Amino acid sequence: MSVIEAKNLTKVYNPDTVPVNALQGVDLTIEKGEFTAIVGPSGSGKTTLLNIIGGLDRPSDGVIRVDGEEIANLTDNQLIDFRQKKIGFVFQSYNLIPVLTVAENTEFVMLLQKRPKAERDKRVAELLESVGLSEKKNVRPSQLSGGQQQRVAVARALAPKPAFILADEPTANLDSASASNLLDIMEKLNREEGITFVFSTHDSRVIDRAKRVVTLVDGKIGTDVVQH
Amino acid sequence: MITKIAWRNVWRSKTRSAVVILAVAIGVWALSFVLSFSNGITYTYISNAIRDQLSHLQLHHPQFPEDKNSKFFLENTTEKLAQIQQMPEVEAVTARVIATGMVSSARTARGVQIVGVNPETEMKVTHFEKNIVEGEYFQADRKNQVLISQRVADKLKVKLRSRIVLTFQNLDGEITAAAFRVAGLFNTGNMLTDDVQVFVQAEDLKRNLLSLSAQPDSTAADLLQSQDISQEIAIFLKDAKTVSEVKSKLKSAFPETLVEDYWELSPDIELYETQINTSNTIVIVIFMLALIFGIINTMLMAVLERYKELGMLMAIGMNKGRIFSMIVLETMFLGSVAAPLGLGLGFLTVFLLQDVGIDLSAFARGLERFGISTTIFPVLDAGLYLRIAIAVFITTLLASLYPAKKAVKLQPVEALHKI
Structure with a gap:
């Protein structure tokens, strides 16, 4: 079963005034375990596609299935629940909760899901170990470097065991060493645990490491290349 | 977790939170002080009226309050006083002989109520002697002494030891007059009392009534002779809370007598208290309105500033x-820090001032006209503090609704665009 299945996705902004066709019939399927980058210049529809895949926006037409579930017609609150369970988000500017510690940030979504404390503690310990931040578990995000914060964001995204991780320009604010370190961790998680990653990026460091690169041009898929 | 985030969010912008907490606390402090002050006025007014004038309970002939005629008197006063004094709730009891009449000097005259008191027991009930500002309280060995207020003395143009004439109706309806010497001048702080009452010793009033009685064989005269009548019995209780209880005991002990508590004796007390309560409520509402807008402003700022973060929280699965x-809790936390602070300050202020009092004589001489002392002692009242705490709770809850609604209207996709 595909993790993401988009068929003939279209998105028109301002349909009644000055229509802007952000997506024009996009077909895209992403399978479990992929490490895919969606690339394209500004205005290509990359962000729109990412928003629709992430359940943050709805298509004007077409079908979008995530983990087998049609999400276009879900209500706002159903979508929030859906995102909580199925999608792990990693944002460009980390967006950790500044008043919570590293461990609390990692635990946050599991708390929303009311998972038992023992399970949460075990999972947090595992995740912080895998992103190399076990020693920082009790500090607040403001005391971490950008790279470390983004690793916490990855741990938070992975915590509820989502169907895939949606990473929007995750390395844009990072220096080379931090970006490389982050990508190493993501690659390892993908390779060893089969976690699906979907990136939206301009960053060649990400594109070079992606196993598949989908290029959007003017709201349509231009190229779809599998790299080795 | 939501509670933890909300609490920590309050302290994210320390200066802003501190400013709003301080503003609310100062508001609460001012409110608690103003209300304690107005409570103090009410309490002073009522307790002065009870202490100086009304006592907690009074016994009369059922027709006396309407006519104020001396012929409506209580019999067997001594026996009644003894019986009442034995009640455990009673601190002091006294009997008064009352006649309505006129006081006249060589220069002028005015209508007054002549109150004949037992000097010793009257001191225990009304502490009247403390109101003497010139001269002396009654001397046991002197007859026909009268105490008049400074105001009446000024109006009659008489001084201490001047002779004045009291004219009144005796029990048989005859007009009678007797000369009295001014032994002391008093000032009760209540102009209404000062203007209309003069005090003599009960025995003098009774003797004068008796000596001038036209009908020595009448029942009224006989009773006077036995010196066992009075027009009023005033009772001061150890604890004002026992008023109703003692009242019903007295009613069953003296079924032929009219027993009234201070509310019934002075309906203006109730009116006064109702008006003070109404004005207190208005002050609380005004305070709440000012507070609501202040808090909404702050919380709205907090929400708009965290637009991106709130969008992220929704994106990762925090529902509306x-x-x-979370926003409601944050607002409530602001209130719950500020309210105890303000109430504590208010408590401290009132605690420090409750014995010293606030002297308003420089600003409000007119208060005396209405029986209110010019020194106000703010009153600490747990009920009042509870009312303010509830008002702050309701205010912060109401103030949180708009910012919270604004926060949930947010679309996470807009937040992502801003990232």
Whole structure:
């Protein structure tokens, strides 16, 4: 079963005034375990596609299935629940909760899901170990470097065991060493645990490491290349 | 977790939170002080009226309050006093002989109520002797002494030891007059009392009534002779809370007598208290309105500033109900820090001033006209503090609703665009 299945996705902004066709019939399927980058210049529809895949926006037409579930017609609150369970988000500017510690940030979504404390503690310990931040578990995000914060964001995204991780320009604010370190961790998680990653990026460091690169041009898929 | 985030969010912008907490605390402090002050006025007014004038309970002939005629008197006063004094709730009891009449000097005259008191027991009930500002309280060995207020003395143009004539109706309806010497001048602080009452010794009033009685064989005269009548019995209780209880005991002990508590004796007390309560409520509402807008402003700022973060929280799965609760909780935390602070300050202020009092004589001489002392002692009242705490709770809850609603209207996709 595909993790993401988009068929003939279209998105028109301002349909009644000055229509802007952000997506024009996009077909895209992403399978479990992929490490895919969606690339394209500004205005290509990359962000729109990412928003629709992430359940943050709805298509004007077409079908979008995530983990087998049609999400276009879900209500706002159903979508929030859906995102909580199925999608792990990693944002460009980390967006950790500044008043919570590293461990609390990692635990946050599991708390929303009311998972038992023992399970949460075990999972947090595992995740912080895998992103190399076990020693920082009790500090607040403001005391971490950008790279470390983004690793916490990855741990938070992975915590509820989502169907895939949606990473929007995750390395844009990072220096080379931090970006490389982050990508190493993501690659390892993908390779060893089969976690699906979907990136939206301009960053060649990400594109070079992606196993598949989908290029959007003017709201349509231009190229779809599998790299080795 | 929501509670933890909300609490920590309060302290994210320390200066802003501190400013709003301080503003609310100062508001609460001012409110608690103003209300304690107005409570103090009410309490002073009522307790002065009870202490100086009304006592907690009074016994009369059922027709006396309407006519104020001396012929409506209570019999067997001595026996009644003894019986009442034995009640455990009673601190002091005294009997008064009352006649309505006129006081005249060589220069002028005015209508007054002549109150004949037992000097010793009257001191225990009304502490009247403390109101003497010139001259002396009654001397046991002197007859026909009268105490008049400074105001009446000024109006009659008489001084201490001047002779004045009291004219009144005896029990048989005859007009009678007797000369009295001014032994002391008093000032009760209540112009209404000062203007209309003069005090003599009960025995003098009774003797004068008796000596001038036209009908020596009448029942009224006989009773006077036995010196066992009075027009009023005033009772001061150890604890004002026992008024109703003692009242019903007295009613069953003296079924032929009219027993009234201070509310019934002075309906203006109730009116006064109702008006003070109404004005207190208005002050609380005005305070709440000012507070609501202040808090809304702050919380709205906090929400708009965290637009991106709130969008992220929704993106990763925090539903609208939780976002709403978080904003409401943050607002409530502001209130729950500020309210105890303000109430504590208010408590401290009132605590420090409750014995010293606030002297308003420089600003409000007119208060005396209405029986209110010019020194106000603010009153600490747990009920009042509870009312303010509830008002702050309701205010912060109401103030949180708009910012919280604004927060849940947010679309996470807009937040992502801003990232």
